[in-house]
Amino acid sequence: MTQKVIVGSEEWCSFPDLKIPAIKVRVDSGAKTSALHAEQITPFEKEGEKWVRFIVNPIQNNQKSVIKCEAKIIDRRVVKSSSGYRESRFVIKTNISLGSFDWEIEVTLTNRDSMGFRMLLGREAMSGKIIVDPEERYKLGEVSNEMIKEYYQLTNHGKQGLRIGLLASNPELYSNKRILEAGELRGHEMHFLNIKHCYMKLDATQPEIHYRGGRVLNDFDAVIPRIRPSMTYYGCALTRHFESLKIFSLNNSAAITQSRDKLFSLQLLLNNGVEIPTTGFANSPLDTNDLINMVGGSPLIIKLLEGTQGKGVVLAETKKAAESVINAFKSLNANILVQEFIKEANGKDLRLFVVDGKVVAAMQREALPGEFRANIHLGGTASVVKVTAEEKRIAIRAAKAMNLKVAGVDIIRSVKGPLLLEVNSSPGLEGIEGATGKDIAGEMIKAIEKNFKYKMD
Template sequence: MSKQSPKTVVGNQEWCAFPELGIPAVKARVDSGAKTSSLHAFNVRRFRRGKQAWISFDVHPVQKNRTVVVKCEQPLLDMRVVKSSSGVPETRYVIRTAMRMGDQQWEVDLTLANRDSMGFRMLLGRQAMHGRVVVDPSLENALGDHNSAALNSMYQHAAAERQGLRIAVLASNPEDYNNRRLLEAGRARGHDMVFLNISQCHMRLDALEPEVLFRGSPLAEDLDAVIPRVRAQVTYYGAALVRQFESMGILSINSAVAIAQSQDRLLVMQSMLKHGIPIPTSGFAHSPADAEALIDMVGGTPVLIKPVAMRSGGSAAKADDLPTAKQLITTARQIDENLLVQEYMAAASGRSIRSLVVNQKPVATLAYQAETRADQIEVGTVVGTAKLTAAERTLVAKATKALSLSVARVDLIRTEEGTLLLGVVAAPDFEPFERQGRKRVAESVIAAIEKKLRWRAGE
């Protein structure tokens, strides 16, 4: 009877090597609670070599360093559905390759996933450790460590020419002030910025090879992030493009779901109430026959009447009497337009506050005076900067978090009963905040992407 080899003791993190992939060292989080092992990969492409399916991919093997890139190719072993760290199932490519830990080497299966936003470029699961190692969670680097000098020596041949991120602004007009500022701000911070016109993009829907094409040519797959600035009129297609980028593992500063939700005023108001955020009393009904009851419900005239869909355009209409309100509602329903009826905040004297919020933090706030033109309530002019109270700062953070928006404008109104939320906009206009408020909003958006991707200049 042969004697069984003793198992190697490893800590909660260890250095691994993959000779076939040209990766001499990558630090792995050792996690016996995870079944499958995962290696960081981006620019993943499937191709054929003879009759065999292969995968090409790039790896950032060094933690918190995007300047070192190793280009890899390996036969495709399988496609597997794996739960991500957020608990969402996703389909991943699987390869099999030799892994070396300490003085041992054996074959392991690895799923490929973009782990740039995670602490470790690799996760070592129990399937790869079974029968070979035991984990002592009190230890770290039990099989040896590599310092910065050693890593620099190992990867001196793999330093990437591009130091910054590659970020696309997904919008409709390259000459728009906001889009130009985002491109300028990104380039000033050392990033490779590109403009993608929504109307000139199309997509390939494929579980194995999802793709976005621009002017008929496949986009380079080394995009790190997109900044969607989707006009209300193209919400459906713009959100679909963002979903496609997300399926390719590319970060969108505002998700497709968040963009679509924010374009529905009724859904926004319902979300606010669900999260305990105060709004003006509002009403919504399908039939014009319910118009009078609806107006009574919000306290009677005068009322504000707003299109539910942001893409419908137009300003809020003020109806000073019941006949006018009923006529507006009836006319809208005849063209299948949905309207939100809202109490008119007379005590606020037409003053409102708009706050530009990035990552749940207000970066600039302006006060506005509304104007009435032919019964249409328009935002009017900026009357100065404004300072949010502590309670209002909490309110705007809760509002953007409720809609999962990283970049947004939150509109507020101060009343005798307290501050109420009027609306949330997913693609806000930076210009008044930068010109009147003298704030560099575009730089804050780029910085938010850097934070999400854990990117730092020089790393």
């Protein structure tokens, strides 16, 4: 550019390198940095350099038009918004076109659902190139609805996939990224829905779920809840509201709720004929000795009902140690679960992944030396294992008893035969996909397709 161009406070622009043919931009000299609306922002490496993958919905309040983008990362900065909120954002460089003018700018990536424009052009990108006439709009020309339809028809051609929301907390988790990727590969419209950004409208005639910025989420075909333990209550309430709107949930709210209650889930499993290690339960017991003896004495496992991923689980190797731990838990006024210790397992257990009534993968987990519990989160190792027909039968029966379409079923091998330890309603994919090479995320998407009798072309 050799001369400055006069633009209005609102214009249409395009990003040729990102293959975005038209997007409305707010030209704001009061803002320092430029920002582009982006979702499912995922960093990755490409030829030894840091890149970022993301999707753009270029048209406000239109989730059907989706552009998949990739760009090299040039920086990561903390940006302060007009409301005072500080956010760490990836920064990319890309060419912007305004009318017949084209130049390279730096752009930060962020979710702009709550803003009126998908793109904000800040003064750093304008310097030496633009003069803003705040009373004017679209001085460089408007883009008609017909042109928008023409530009974006390629994103909606052919058979329409399902609209699926992944209800979770962290888009950077391997499991969440894999599920989004698997759905997109099978032709579906995938959206990451942060549980904390969702809120509900309870109304007899028009119930709704809203997302940050006021976007209504009632038009999803299905949701995949992956609720972290600390968000169980609110996450299940959201899932229940989706279900009330006749939106299919891969694991329903009632099943997730009962799976998070360790005692209730064990009682359900026993009532359905699933063998578990001998277990005792008490609330700060006075008869500590009897509680210890009822599970066969020491060594034994002591658990807090609220513990997850190996936290709140203690191995008491002697009776004295067990008494000390139980007495310590008494002071917390905590519900205590004690369980027989299966010594012959030698720090190993099995994780069987059940999807829609079938075991789709299995691995053996082994604890680190000196640890008694096999847990990938605590540094344990995973390997492929051949499971028996009986172990498969237990896993399938356990998932059915808990009414879970997707379940991670933990089994331990003992001299009495396979015993069930736990059923997880939001099992991680990284360890088991890495160990087995199976596309478990794809199996989860297929389970949703089966519910809708959906067939790929």
